[in-house]
Amino acid sequence: MAEFTSPMHTIPYFPEDLTLPQFLLDYHHPIRLHRDPSSPWIVDAVTGTPRLQAEVIERTWNLANGLSSKFSITQDNIVGIISENDIDFPIAIWATHRLGASIFTVNPTYTASEMLPHIIDMKPSLLFVHPSALEAVQKAVSHLETSCDHMVLLTSPGMTTTLGLPTLQDLIDLGHSLKGTYSFAEFKLKPGEGRTKVAIYFPSSGTTGVPKMVAIPHASFISNIIQTATHDAGVDMSIPVADRRFKPGNISCAVLPLFHIFGLLINLHYMLFSGMTVVIMPRFNFVEYLATIKKYKITNLSLVPPMLTLFCKHPAAKEADLSSLRVVFIGGAPLSVHLAEEMGKLVPQAVVEQGYGMTELTGILTMPPLNRRVAKEAVGHLLPGFTARVVKPDGSLAGVGESGELHVTGPSLASHYVNNEKISRETFVDGWVRSGDEVYFDADGELHIVDRIKDFIKVGGFQVAPAELEARLVTNENITDCCVVPVPHDFSGQVPRAYAVLSKDALERIERDPEERERIRAVLIEDIANNKAKYKALVGGVEFIDVIPKGPSGKLLRRALRANATV
Known part of the structure; x- marks a missing residue:
């Protein structure tokens, strides 16, 4: 049977009887590095407010006490968080878990109609809501x-409100005031229960493109943190601590949304587990992001590809002080190797790497070899504990260099989709997750992502991967972003069409000479024709638009463009 595993054969120990806060705040795993007690855990990027471990634990405990006393939250409840990033976002999660309740997250920029299906599915007993999202939530x-x-x-911190609702700080104060007269009983898992008790429900387009909630047990969340740390430590923990990419003393900037698995698992929890300080920004603004990197001497960045594009093409990046950076980790969506190389030139002192993962695997599946300095087309080796198969369309297993759908099993799988038994049965099959991604493994055991199976464009009898064309188009200096989708064609069935966002310089030239738009369009079409197979030509043309629709992780929302694509 053709199966692929990690080159690291040591399988770490995964505790199955701890909740997420018990694992992170109370327990010391053998692979965990020791941090300086005076090192802040989290810092508010706007106010500079730092929180050390003792204060984090105290706030978590007091909030749990307040929630228990005022709202009687228990293990039978589900609590929602609909908020932008906030220094107390993780406190809300950990306090809820202390009581045994599960959490779900929703994008705070959603409209009421977009939020409603998730709220109906989850039936929450309580919602933590950021004021900016309150109107939509109430509707x-x-x-x-x-x-x-x-x-x-x-x-x-310091924000005042007259909205007539209790604040998280009110509940922390209540919990503190009740000490000595009332105290909640912390929820404890039975042996092995961490594999079934859901910690967090995350929204995901999943392997089918249909928005749904993914159920992730406590042990799965914990396992992916340990798997990632095991990889970073090297074979038999042979990498000296001073040479680790994620280590005590480093400082990360959490600007990726914490309502998404990439932001919450990797950009927050994994960094904290590694002994790092996490500076939390409420939302992404590129110029403010650059200023935060300089102010806090950020060493580790977690990016999605659209953010990488700004580093490579935004004029402010060339003037920014990026000297503190040591690791730039990219994930969440397909990466242009060209942009990775450009980023490597911008920060030559830093490692620029990419990994691959998905919500249904609770985060990261692969990480690059530890001797790699700049990301390549391959997305790395499987983390220890994972086993993968590549399944061809006829159901047979692919070998090295052969492509097919990626199937994965391991200790950090999600358990199911909420209220969608059909898609759950199709995705979670006999202990394996069907990814919906077309992939292959090379002779070195590294994974290569071809594209989403459902995103392939069928030109005659040939398959065209949109990501391949996008990676080529984005190298053009006139383009800042692009997305390729199929449009109907009488002879070929489908042909590729590119939607592209023009650079500021290109727009200025077009304003002076409107014919420049057609010249740029012709150059893009000709470049694909000259450098790709004939059937990959942009027969559907190139359309210029203001912005490419994307999800929170930076994934292209092709369906939004496909829906409006006409001949």
Whole structure:
């Protein structure tokens, strides 16, 4: 049987009877590195407010006490968080888990109609809501058959509100005031229960493109952290601590949304487990991001490809002080190797690497070899504990260099999709996750992502991977972003069409000479024709638009462009 595994044969120990806060705040895993007690765990990027471990634990405990006393939250409840990034975002999660309740997250920029299906699915007993999302949340909740009466405002330090709802700080103060007269009983897992008790439900387009909630047990979340740390330590923990890419003393900037698996697992929890300080930004603004890197001497960045594009093409990046950077980790969506190389030139002192993962695997599946300095087309080796198969369309297993759908098993799998048994059965099959991605493994055991199977364009009898064309188009200096989708064609069935965002310089030239638009269009079409197989030509043309629609992780929302694509 053709199966692929990690080149690291040591399988680490995964505790199966700890909740996420018990693992992170109370327990010391053998592979975990020791941090300086005076080193902050989290810092508010806007106010500079730092929180050390003792204060983090105290706030978590007091909030749990307040939630238990005021709202009687228990292991039978589900609590939602609909908020931008906030220094107390993780406190809300860990306090809820102390009580045994599960958490779900929703994008705070959603409209009420977009939030409503998730809220209906999850039936929350309480919602933590950022003031910016409150109007949409209240409108969504008003459409529920059974109303969710309990809302708590998740506000930043020093923020005042007159919205008539309790704040997270109010509940922390309540929990603190009740010490000596009332104290909650912390939820404890039974042996092995961490494999079934859901910690967090994350929104995901999944392997089918249909928005749904993915159920992730405590042990799966914990396992992926340990798997990633094991990889970073090298074979038999042979990499000296001073040479680790994620280590105590490093400082990470958490600007990726914490309501997404990449932001919460990697950009926050894994960094904290590694002994690092995490500076939390409320939302992404590139110029402010550059200033934060300089101010806090950030060493580790976690990026999605659209952010990488800004580093490579935004004029402010060339003037920014990026000298503190040591690791730039990219994930969440396909990466242009050209942009990775450009980033490597911008920060030659740093490692520029990419990994591959998905929500259904609770985060990261692969990481690059530890001797790699700049990301390549391959996305790395499997983390220890994972086993993968590549399944051809006829159901047979592919060997080295042969492509097919990626199937994965391991200790960090999600358990199911909420209220969608059909898609759950199709995706979670006999202990394996069907990824929906077309891939192959090379002779060195590294994974290569070809494209989403459902995104392939069928030109005659040939398959065209949109990501391949996009990687070529984005190298053009006139283009800052692009997306390729199929359009109907009488002879070929489908042909590729590119939607592209023009650079500021290109737009200025077009304003002076409108014919420049057609010259740029012709250059793009000709470049693909000259450098790719004939059937990959942009017969559907090139359309210029203002912005490419993307999800929170930076994944292209092709379906949004496909829906409007006409001949």
